[in-house]
Amino acid sequence: MSTVETELPEPASKIELPAHLGGGGDIPTFDITLRVRRYDPEFSEESKWEDFTMTMYGTDRVLDALHKVKWEQDGSLSFRRSCAHGVCGSDAMRINGRNRLACKTLLKDLDTSKPITVEPIKGLPVEKDLIVDMEPFFQSFREVMPFLINRDHTPTKERLQSAEDRERFDDTTKCILCAACTSSCPVFWTDGQYFGPAAIVNAHRFIFDSRDDAGDMRLEILNDKEGVWRCRTTFNCTEACPRGIQVTQAIAEVKQAILARQI
Amino acid sequence: MWSWVGHRITGVVIFIFLLVHVLDTSLVRVSPEAYTAVIGAYKNPIMGLGEAALVAAIVFHAFNGLRIIAVDFWKKGPKYQRQLLWGVLALWAVTMIPFLIRHLTIVFSNFFGGH
Numbered sequence: 001m002s003t004v005e006t007e008l009p010e011p012a013s014k015i016e017l018p019a020h021l022g023g024g025g026d027i028p029t030f031d032i033t034l035r036v037r038r039y040d041p042e043f044s045e046e047s048k049w050e051d052f053t054m055t056m057y058g059t060d061r062v063l064d065a066l067h068k069v070k071w072e073q074d075g076s077l078s079f080r081r082s083c084a085h086g087v088c089g090s091d092a093m094r095i096n097g098r099n100r101l102a103c104k105t106l107l108k109d110l111d112t113s114k115p116i117t118v119e120p121i122k123g124l125p126v127e128k129d130l131i132v133d134m135e136p137f138f139q140s141f142r143e144v145m146p147f148l149i150n151r152d153h154t155p156t157k158e159r160l161q162s163a164e165d166r167e168r169f170d171d172t173t174k175c176i177l178c179a180a181c182t183s184s185c186p187v188f189w190t191d192g193q194y195f196g197p198a199a200i201v202n203a204h205r206f207i208f209d210s211r212d213d214a215g216d217m218r219l220e221i222l223n224d225k226e227g228v229w230r231c232r233t234t235f236n237c238t239e240a241c242p243r244g245i246q247v248t249q250a251i252a253e254v255k256q257a258i259l260a261r262q263i
Numbered sequence: 264m265w266s267w268v269g270h271r272i273t274g275v276v277i278f279i280f281l282l283v284h285v286l287d288t289s290l291v292r293v294s295p296e297a298y299t300a301v302i303g304a305y306k307n308p309i310m311g312l313g314e315a316a317l318v319a320a321i322v323f324h325a326f327n328g329l330r331i332i333a334v335d336f337w338k339k340g341p342k343y344q345r346q347l348l349w350g351v352l353a354l355w356a357v358t359m360i361p362f363l364i365r366h367l368t369i370v371f372s373n374f375f376g377g378h
């Protein structure tokens with residue numbers, strides 16, 4: 001029987017090349033310290049830092065480190081995540097002081113010699129640990145009417161649109177509503193009433209859609225004192241967006257559309 | 264972010280200077296002697312350095328103000344905002360270096376040369 005144990009289930013079909021010959025080699029591992037901002041109102045009104053140390057692989061992301069903590073060290077650690085692949089927008093958080101998706105941030109791209117800080121996104125009320133109340137964010141999103149409004153008779157087949165017309169708002173269709181942009185905006189931090197970049201991005205998505213008829217209404221809504229004019233072009237939103245949307249550009253286009261409509 | 268922080272700080276600094284400047288200049292209507300005394304007090308190297316800082320703030324605010332206008336109204340402004348910021352900093356350096364050489368020479372020669 002002992003021979004069976006040493007035999008592989010399948011013979012090696014290729015020779016593993018070491019890294020210096022272009023092969024993948026072994027996945028490197030490293031030790032990290034994850035410094036998480038903890039908050040649990042059932043125990044204390046104060047939030048505090050807590051350090052977790054662990055060994056991780058070079059292919060791991062911040063989300064994997066959070067999972068390792070939750071599954072192996074402290075089950076009370078709370079955070080949101082769903083898809084784990086950058087499409088659902090659940091796990092935006094402040095990692096080393098920058099808003100990113102935990103599931104799209106590889107540990108090896110961060111400085112692993114220092115503790116990696118993980119905090120909830122700013123400007124929204126924290127509920128527990130990394131979970132914030134997203135309601136104010138979605139409230140602004142709903143206010144811009146992020147759905148197609150068309151007064152024509154409903155066609156029996158699809159509503160046709162030229163490739164150029166579709167291209168006009170392509171960038172802003174990519175939003176996953178993660179709130180990384182809105183919660184990176186210094187105007188939003190001090191004025192929670194501001195619509196915020198995400199709502200403007202999603203308004204832009206319909207304002208510049210040739211099939212939509214309610215562009216004027218949306219421009220009117222965003223012409224509010226808490227609308228696009230609060231934007232101070234700090235570009236934090238553009239830098240934070242995990243989808244690479246040119247957020248500040250979209251806001252500038254909405255500003256210009258409001259001005260063009262009034263003259 | 265930092266360009267905005269810089270713009271706001273320089274904006275507020277210029278505003279505060281302007282406020283003080285209007286006050287000290289209006290002294291001339293109240294009492295020309297007091298005016299001469301106050302203005303004379305500006306003639307020392309600390310104030311000279313202050314003037315240099317004020318000019319630095321105004322030059323940054325002015326060039327970056329033009330950048331913000333470009334970001335708001337030029338189609339490709341948002342896309343090239345970072346390059347525009349480097350342009351602002353380069354223009355700022357190009358303006359400040361000759362100015363500082365001239366200004367600081369005058370400030371310190373007046374002080375140490377005795378007047």
Ligand code: HEM
Pocket residue numbers: 232233267270271273274275277278281321324325326327328329331332
């Ligand atoms: C030299 C010519 C100037 C230019 C080209 C200029 C340009 C600008 C622009 C475009 C803005 C808008 C910033 C934004 O949208 O975020 C601004 C803001 C501001 N400016 Fe100026 N400005 C000039 C002179 C001044 C002066 C003389 C003062 C002081 C009395 C001043 C004080 C401010 C302040 C306090 C702000 C608000 C900053 C902010 O919103 O973050 N500026 N300036």
Ligand code: SF4
Pocket residue numbers: 174175176177178179180181182197198201240241242243244245247
């Ligand atoms: S615009 Fe980008 S950062 Fe903002 S909510 Fe959408 S995906 Fe997230």
Ligand code: FES
Pocket residue numbers: 080081082083084085086087088089090091092101102103104
């Ligand atoms: S878990 Fe879905 S975007 Fe990160």
